[in-house]
Amino acid sequence: MLDFFSQYWWTIAIVINYILVIIAVTTILFKSINPTKTLTYIIVLLVFPFFGLIVYYFFGQEYRKNKIFNRKDVLNNKLIKSINKDLKIDPETLSSYEANIEEDQIRLIHLLQRNDKSPLTKYNNVEIIINGENKFQSLFKDIESAQQHIHIEYYILKDDRIGTQFLELLCKKAKEGVKVRLSFDDVGSKISSKMKRKLIEANIEFYAFMPVLFPRFTGKMNYRNHRKIVIIDGEIGYVGGINVSDTYVNYPESKSYWRDTHLKIIGEAVFTLQTQFLTNWNFVSETTLELNRSFFPQNKVKDVQPVQIAASGPDTDWANIMEAIFFAIVTAEHYVYITTPYFIPNDQIITAMQVASKSGVDVRLLIPDQSDSWTAKHATNSYLEQLLKANIKVYRYEKGFIHAKTMVVDDVFTTIGTCNMDYRSFNINFEINALIYSKDKAKEAKAIFMQDLEDAIVVDYQAWEERSNFERIQEAYCRLWAPLL
Structure with missing residues (x-):
């Protein structure tokens, strides 16, 4: 034998x-x-x-179907239900908003409310922050002023130069009596044992999201927490594309330029960010955190700036962010301007962009000229011909690496968050975006996009058609792997 x-x-x-x-x-x-x-x-x-x-x-394992992410306890909590009920606005009154929300935007609001219990919040102040150095300056100042709690959730958290400043500031606040809760993705993050001891000594609670045995060799493992959230005293929230790492900060001595976008929100939308954090916290800590009204203090903002928080992941029944992006594109009347570091879309998004452009909408896409991933770069390139044929303008950002994840439509709608235009963000990872229904913010986001185009080159269709066969082979190979990237 x-x-x-x-x-x-x-x-x-x-x-x-x-x-x-x-x-x-x-x-x-x-x-x-x-x-x-x-x-x-x-x-x-x-x-x-x-x-x-x-x-x-x-x-390839579909954990959503297997009910591994059973994380609905927070959403079913009486306090959360009460808060969401208080925030929810009668649909019949939406059209009378001072912000003058358009009919298509009202339909988008209804879509998300039905899909993921994502209430529209009316009273907010929203600040668009450009680049890591500006984000951390603002964030550190707000952390210094924290009185009750600081809740943090990051995909990448490293104890390098900026990360050490961040973590040591948290230790300082924890020793002052502020409750600090910290969650970080085990694949994306890297924190030394020495720093972890400091966190423990400062009485900071921290957990790794879905720990893996060999993080260095599992950079593309499924179901990672790609969100970047900070909530301070339930009043101030941060969300966007900027992680905690020196990579995201343009120091004077930095050899390369990193272009990114983040949001600071004060107001009712922070309650939804808080809810999403608490949902994740119960999952990573394997405990049920007792909720109280201090997590959701009385809102002091009186300015009208409607914001909706859309979250998606294996624990949601629908691909909420992808559906919101799709709907915003197909209902656009004048323009759609998209910035993304990774463009590996599904068929729905490609079709939406093509149809919008062919119907007369000015559709533009801004992507990096040089990607941080060889496979992602060529996979992205494999989709460009489809866009160019539909008269979609494609730009390559040359000043550095553009990591912003933004879309602005018709001077009325803007989305900024953690979601890339790729399969992984749409269907696999945990993501979170802010949807802003404000003409002022849309015009600001549009101006930022136009400014970024000054550091970009437009892709010429004729020149693109003449690229080498070797390039086409690389694209075809990477396109094959696109659903897995």
């Missing part, structure tokens, strides 16, 4: 591999997921023995 196995071990291994492949393919087909993603997994499983099974094991 041993001789038989030693002589035919490879054949036996291949047979076992394809038995498992047949089981996996059958499982995939019964899930009724996106056909492109289905085909990608099937090709990988059939063409790459053993490796395909590993890829499917790490990236």
Whole structure:
């Protein structure tokens, strides 16, 4: 028997591999997921023995269907329900807002309210922050003034130069009696044991989101918490694209330029950010935090600036952010300006952009000229011809790496947050965006976009058509992996 196995071990291994492949393919087909993603997994499983099974094991498991993320306790809490009820505005009164919300924007509001219990908040002050150095200056000042609690949730948190400043400031506030709760993604973050001891000594509660055994080798593991949230005393909130790392700060001695966008919100929308943080906190801490009104203090803002917080992830029933982006594009009448570091969209977004452009809407896309990922760069390039054919203007940012995730539509609607225009953000990772229904903020976001275009070059369709066959091969290869990136 041993001789038989030693002589035919490879054949036996291949047979076992394809038995498992047949089981996996059958499982995939019964899930009724996106056909492109289905085909990608099937090709990988059939063409790459053993490796395909590993890829499917790490990236293909649909935890949403398996109910692993059972995180609805916070949303069902009586206090949260009461607050959301207080915030919810009668749909019949939306059209009479001082902010003059357009009819299509009202439909978008209703879409999100039905999908994810995301109430429209009326009284807010919103500040668009450009780049990490400005964000941290503002954030540190607000943390210094914290009196009761600081809640933090980041995808990337490192104890480098800016990270050490950030964490030491939190320790200082914790020693002053402010309650600090910190959650960070285990794959994206890197905190030394020495710093963790400091956090423990300062009585800071912290948890890694879904810990993995080898973080360095699992940079694309599924179901990561890609959100960047800070809530201070339930009154001030930060959300956007900027993580806690020196990469995001343009120091005078920095060799490269990092262009990013973040939001500071004061007002009722912070309550929704708080709810999302508390939902995640119960999950990572495996405890049920007792909620009280101090997490949701009386709002002092009187200015009308309607904001809705859209969250999506494996714990939501719908792809809320993707649906909001899709709807905003297809209902645009004048222009759609999109900035994203990674453009690996699904068919719905591509079609929406093409239809909008062909119907006369000015559709523009700003992406990095040089990506931080070879695969993502060529996967993005594989979609550009479809856009250019539809007369969509594509720009490449040359000043540095642009990491902002923004979209502004028709001088009335803006979204800024953590969601990239890619499969991973739409369907796999935990993301959060602020949807702002304000003409003033839309005009400000539009001006920022136009300013960024001054540091970008437009992609010429004729020149793009003449790119080398080698480039096309790389694009085709990376396009195959697009649903898994």
